[in-house]
Amino acid sequence: MTPRNRTKAWLLPASVAAAMSACGLATQAQTAKATTAPPGMVSAAGATSPLSLRQAFEAAWARQPEALALQARRDAARAQQGAAKAWTPEPAALELSNKTDRMGNNNGAREVEVGIAVPLWLPGERGSSAALADAEGAAVESRAIAAQLRVAATVRDAWWQWQRARIEVGTARDQLDNTRLIAADVA
Structure with a gap:
C-alpha cells in the first residue's frame, strides 16, 4: 500500500464518520425541538430519522477529494476535446526581424523579415487526438461513478450499522424498563 492509497483509505471512513456524527447532532437538535418528524423521515423501526440515506451519501460525497476535483477534471477533458477540434494543434506564431548597418559603416543596408508559422496536424493526428480526448472524458466519468459507488x-x-445500533439501544431500554417493572413487582 503506497502512502497515497493509505491517505485515501482513511479519508473515506473519516468522511462517513463525519457525516454520521452530523447526523447524530441533527438527531439531538430535532429531538430537543420537536417530538414529531416530517413525513418520509420515519425508518423501518418506527423511530424518527433526521437524515435520509441519500442525504448522508451526499454529505459524505461532498467531502471526498474525488468530488472536489471532479469539476476540474471535467473541465480539463472538455478543454482537451476542444483542442482536438481546433484547425491547428497549436496557435499560429508571427515572427518579425529587422537588421540594419547603422551601427557599423552605415551603407544604408536594411533587412526586414516577416514570418508566420502555422503548425499543421499530421495525417491521422487530429482524429487520434479527438479519440484520446473522448476516451479521457469517458474515463473521468467512469472514475467518478466508481468513486461514488465506493462512497x-x-x-x-x-x-x-447505525440503524442496528439504534434498534439495539431501544431494545436494551425496553429490557431495562421491563426489568425495573419486574423488580418493582417482586419488591
Missing part, C-alpha cells in the same frame, strides 16, 4: 457502499454500511 455509497461505505455510507450504506455505516448507515445500517
Whole structure:
C-alpha cells in the first residue's frame, strides 16, 4: 500500500464518520425541538430519522477529494476535446526581424523579415487526438461513478450499522424498563 492509497483509505471512513456524527447532532437538535418528524423521515423501526440515506451519501460525497476535483477534471477533458477540434494543434506564431548597418559603416543596408508559422496536424493526428480526448472524458466519468459507488457502499454500511445500533439501544431500554417493572413487582 503506497502512502497515497493509505491517505485515501482513511479519508473515506473519516468522511462517513463525519457525516454520521452530523447526523447524530441533527438527531439531538430535532429531538430537543420537536417530538414529531416530517413525513418520509420515519425508518423501518418506527423511530424518527433526521437524515435520509441519500442525504448522508451526499454529505459524505461532498467531502471526498474525488468530488472536489471532479469539476476540474471535467473541465480539463472538455478543454482537451476542444483542442482536438481546433484547425491547428497549436496557435499560429508571427515572427518579425529587422537588421540594419547603422551601427557599423552605415551603407544604408536594411533587412526586414516577416514570418508566420502555422503548425499543421499530421495525417491521422487530429482524429487520434479527438479519440484520446473522448476516451479521457469517458474515463473521468467512469472514475467518478466508481468513486461514488465506493462512497455509497461505505455510507450504506455505516448507515445500517447505525440503524442496528439504534434498534439495539431501544431494545436494551425496553429490557431495562421491563426489568425495573419486574423488580418493582417482586419488591
